Amino acid sequence: MSRSTNVDLPRRGADWDRGWRAFAFFVLPLASRVLRLHIRDEQNLPQVGAFVVAANHYTTVDPIAVGLAVARMGRAPHFLLKASLLRIPVFGRILRGIGMIPVERAARGGGDPLGQAAELFARGGGVVVYPEGTLTRDPELWPMRGKTGAVRAALGAGIPLVPVAHWGAQKVLPPYGGKLKIVPRQVVEIVVGEPLDLSPWAGMPVTGRVADEVTTLLMNRIAELQGELRGETPPVERWDPAQHGQSEFGRP
Template sequence: MIIPLWNLAVKYRFHHPERMPQTGAFVLSPNHYSEVDPLVMGVASWKLGRAPRFLAKASLFKNPVLGWVLRTSGQIPVERSGSQSHAAIRAAEDLVSKGRMVIVYPEGSLTRDPDLWPMRGKTGAVRIAIERGIPLVPAAHWGTQQILPRYGKKLSLFPRKSVDVIIGEPIDLSSFEGRLDQASLTAATTVLMDAIAALLAELRGEPAPAERWDPVKHGQKETGRLDQEGTDRVES
């Protein structure tokens, strides 16, 4: 039901759709700068031939509309920390073992970068890919901010908006095979985030920053600003 209604409000322009694997398990990792991103990328994945499953921030499930969509489509809520977070990773791995795709936002939350470039990533996406020996496919989208700006509260569906989605080549994880120590996972995540930034740069037609925005380096100053806007605290 959601897709016909969504099609009235959003026009997709796909770049390299042939890169989306049509069979087997894999992890799809896009950029993240709007609360409506899961819906945008979920419909995009469906249009590209794969039923999406997400590791989505648990707070998204509290939204009456988006939460209903996420729950009824079998998505996986992710808590910030603790045993529930580990349970979510295990649930995603179960989906993978059944040959399904899972969408994991490696940034973990909306990017804090002032210009909406990807920030430093977390290691969950690469961990699943390395542990299960499955492809890790980067992706990027641009235009979602016209539907719901970062930290926005009100959807703007009309007039109809255009969203560009680009699928990347699978990340070469061969040098990280069997390496699940923190240093290796962090290094692999850097490779992933650089690939996502490069895809976004292609969509935006401008170069990506040489370094990812790092909440640890900018945390104290940025946290105060974000708290005033009613968002989550910056994670380390």
């Protein structure tokens, strides 16, 4: 199923609290004037209950595209975001008010993002996670090796883990900067995959081996979905920054 999205405001799901309704009223119409979304297979996103959406990440516009898409599909998107964003005066307070969850970089430590996500899941909400943790280092913008947070959250809570891929946001803003292009309005293609079958690991301790194994499956599936959007075949192996002498944070 595919849908072209042009309306200003999405339908509201049961998990849209007062803060999200206010935020959506002011922000989503602006976002929809920058991006035109073509959403495929939106029926794969659960309409009730908790979920984890895991998406590819190749430009700083991604959260706008994916957040708008999740909202268009009737759910309130809550992101795991860099903690530094939530420390920005006023802006950070708004992000916290709509349920964004801070993630500290390893060097800083502290915080409990998965614990906060579990509280959201208990209320029937969902989170959007970028398993790569930063913009992909793959020079062709394919998904790279993922971190295990999305898998640990979904397995730990026993909830759907939904792979999502998108393509086209780089036309609005290239990775790591460049000229912002909002006229004409750019099209971003988004495909929602079926939730991963996590039944083989149900009830098992979420060990490092299990988390790595499922994360590999997740990233491969996201790459396959992005390949469908691009009309290309993704690389067999996910890009590993460590093997190419690249930093895990900041610019490569």
